[in-house]
Amino acid sequence: MPELKLLEQKTSYELIDDPQKLGFAVEELKKHDVLAVDLEATSLDPHNTTILLVQIGTPERAYVFDARKLDLAPLKEILSNEKILKIAQNAKFDYAHLKQNLGIEIVNIFDTFLAERILTTGIKRENSLGAIAQKYLGVELAKETRETFANHTRDFSKKQLDYAASDVLVLFPVYKAQNEALKKEGLDKIANLEFKLVPAVAEMELKGFLIDVKRWREVITDYQKKAKEVAQKIQTELRPHFNHTQTDLFGNKADVVNLNSPSQVLDAFRKVGLDLPSTGEGILSQYDHPLTKLLLEYRGYEKLITAFGENLLSKINKKTKRVHPNYLQIGADTGRFACSNPNLQQIPTDSLFRRCFIVAPGYKLVIADYSQIELRLLAELSGDPVFVKAFKDDQDLHTLTASQMFGIPINKIDKDTRFQAKSINFGLMYGRGARSLGVQLGVSEDAAKQLLQKYFKKYNRVAAWLEKVAKEAVRVGYSTTLGGRKRYYQKANPGEPGWERQVAYIERQGKNTPIQGTSADMTKLALIYVRDRIRREGLDATPIHTVHDEIVVEAREDQAKRTVKIVGEEMKRAGERFLKEVPVKVDAVISDVWEH
């Protein structure tokens, strides 16, 4: 493959390093309605970085602005101009850097990274600019030059400038190809939603979440103490069954097994006569034995300590004193966000850690989530009249389901019966079968099968819809959401080994994806609405976190009441763009800590 040699092609670039050139460049760029944007900086952290170069390209020419020699404030006229479309690869990065360091907000974005993800969801995950340029243009980008900008202090080499310019010039043909493909696949609507969301995501990351470090450490110590006690109980229980009981220098009896090693635990338990097929939670919880109970307890504490303990504190930004997770805008193939470094979407709900997520002095948290959104979507999408009516009447769906299934009046449904109905309601959205339902409910596969039959008799539209979308996913090779998102499936070939298993897997994904994916569309639209409304009203409030059906906003104390009202309204408004029959319900509260 040929390397992209700019100067040998029609395209060229110009280094802008004095105010006069800057003025000319801005005037020239203003004439265009589509521009490509990129920047080079010394670090990935917008709070601790120096912007070195800002590149803005037309199809013919790249302007490379030297950010160290120039005040780039005049670029605002271009970058914040909503009439000019800005093409960027992973625009979140450029948005955050420019906003934090130059106070410039990019408006009207086409993100080639997100576009590629939207076009290939389910069949490809490599969306680097190099891979994209290769795919659409058949050229290699000199990506190793990128790293040379880290901690860069000297003048730029020609190679660096070439690289900077080529990165931005390559965006044009990529944009054209992607834009066409998006329209052809009917993906332009969802792409626009994702593009509009970029500023909200970037600002969420910029703002971050404040943590009460002192309290956090107390919580760790607390869990450590508990873990140690349980661990000692287990070691004491096991010790007599080991021949070589050793003592350490202080005469303490040494551990006979590493409780964090599944294989060691399996062996040790075998010695006591506990012969387990594995040490998974599903197995341990089936045995009524002191050791299995203790091990589960130990694992619970250990998980909390290792995954959420000191490690999370190490992610606190030295400058801002807050954690700034990486929000992967289309992290899951269904369209959901994923989150990392740290993953704030998996902080244990009922643990003491949740209460350590706090606000800056003078601020409050507004925490809002959609009530039972996935079940409401199942009702809406299937159009099942019983299901829909339950939500319209604001009934407890699980109790109603139990009543329908067993022919018992609603006020006579006990906890156990409701739990059975609830398990089915949720399980169906995951394509759950009779066997695994039986395991959860502690009944035979046959009994579970009968429960499902009873269920589907009452909710036959649910059954029909699930069957329809499952088969469709296999037949057409993709699933769709109400927001117009597509999730493609790898083709399974009949006759291949494991073909049936693959088909069954796609069928389950086909059942779940429209529900989970539409829920993602909804929350994303809500984030856009919430941000817009906050800005329109000039409130001091920022969405700082989202967990699939939840949005967390940090709002100035005296504006918290207004904020909670508008967050609720805007989430509802976004929800009603998707739910036409079924009512949308949003629970929104004001709090000092991240806890509902």
Next chain:
DNA sequence: GGGCCGAGCCAC
């Protein structure tokens, strides 16, 4: 000593 993988487990 770094990379990779599976097991296990947290969230929705």
Next chain:
DNA sequence: AAACGTGGCTCGGCCC
């Protein structure tokens, strides 16, 4: 050990 969808993180254990 799999079972029921979507992820990320940590560990042990293995490789080179």
